[in-house]
Amino acid sequence: MPDPSVSPLPSLSEHRVDWPDRAVASLVWLVALLVTGSLLWIVGDLARHGAPELSWSFLTDSPRDAGRAGGILPVVVSTLMILGICLAVSLPMDVGTAIFLAEFTRTGGLLAHFVRRSLDVLAGVPSIVFGLFGNAFFSIYLGMGFSILSGGLTLACMVLPILIRSTEEGFRSVPDEYRKAAAALGLSQPATLWQILLPVATPGLVVGLILGVGRALAETAALLFTSGYVARMPSSVLDSGRTLSIHIYDLAMNVPGGESNAYTTALVLITLLLMINVLTFWIADRWLHRGITHR
Template structure:
């Protein structure tokens, strides 16, 4: 029971309650409309997608190649492409994001202008629309470096996109770690770098996993950044330099370009959401403090 709960239960004096009933009723009406309205619309959306797509779902839908632009067959190549693009992005983004978050939080003797600048840069990067990432990725990686529309181009573009998410999640987790751990390390005579490598990084391991899953979940559903970068091809990719269509682009294609493709699009959306819930289920298992704050004994 928090402080606020107890405070709220104290009855107000009579003089105060008599002249506000209209405002109070309006307020309650507003709050209940907001909560129930949102619940109903999100529930409606979920039910609709399930109703449309669930009849198309089957084991063969997951393991077969698509036929007739996806109206028959399955989504196997798109699952593989999604996995490859995601792996590519996470392999690049993970070490960079961990390094950046340590740089921002741990103050290893070089705090200052660069850190401030870096924070502003990350804010700027979060604001860039995903379609612009796609545009820049396609012309920089695709045309100038010559990777073309390939899984590698898509993965690298996606990496640049999720680094801010990953870093801000990591920063939260590093702030959750009680200072006493660092003090104890320094008190034992270790330099701050040693404390970071041997104490901080060890304790926040579950937190790193949490931030990883969180940003991987975000990256999973990305569409606009991948249209020009990872491409549209519906064949099974054979190398990182192959073009491969990810699940979200398959949904877009079925919904927009293929007449009668909606049930198939909904089925693909269910598969995508199931994958995503797997990731966020992992985050939920780690708890709100990612197993970081709880180990400290006062």
């Protein structure tokens, strides 16, 4: 080994082992393994307990014996109805607010500042607080009772910040040349919005939509006291109906011997969410990152 005092530049061969870096590297790898391990544990456990009961008839039967036997058809139907109401209300609000924030405000506008800040706070509100609000406002004050309508509206308030954030991003990604070109052609503002900006901003809207659907499907606490527990097939939006996540909670906590069907329902829910997740990545990769000039 050459004497370091002789050559001022260390050669590669005498590169010292950097012990602090080694130690931190192994710690960080350990953390990564731990996180990966937990996910595999949870998902593996779900698949192991849930898969044996999963069958086509589980999806098309009504629950029997408080959910211990039978399937989840009415629960799926209620979930879809709640989701439908949630999106029917939140989407127009989303598009309107996002267009306003992205296209019609200058920095320092008072209304825009207020709307942004309140959406930040709204995004952080705990779901059980949405539940309290939904119960007091939609179920009692507006007289909707424990109903799919009241649950859907509560969820609409909840997913709005997620939708708006993503849709606004979509509008901001439209290059300014498009707006200038539209103005140069003498297009009116509504026409510019409808025919030029909205089509180009659609990917952002779709990503937000999918994220919002994911959040809505996962929600339990906000629905306990708004859409209620009833596991019968709903005949209208004013009926009470339980979602997949409430069904899981009820079977796991309140029905002795309900764990097995709770796991199977959880597997259905997770599969649904995974499909949504993959769809988001797919759209984000294929659509968002492709230059709009290639259209």
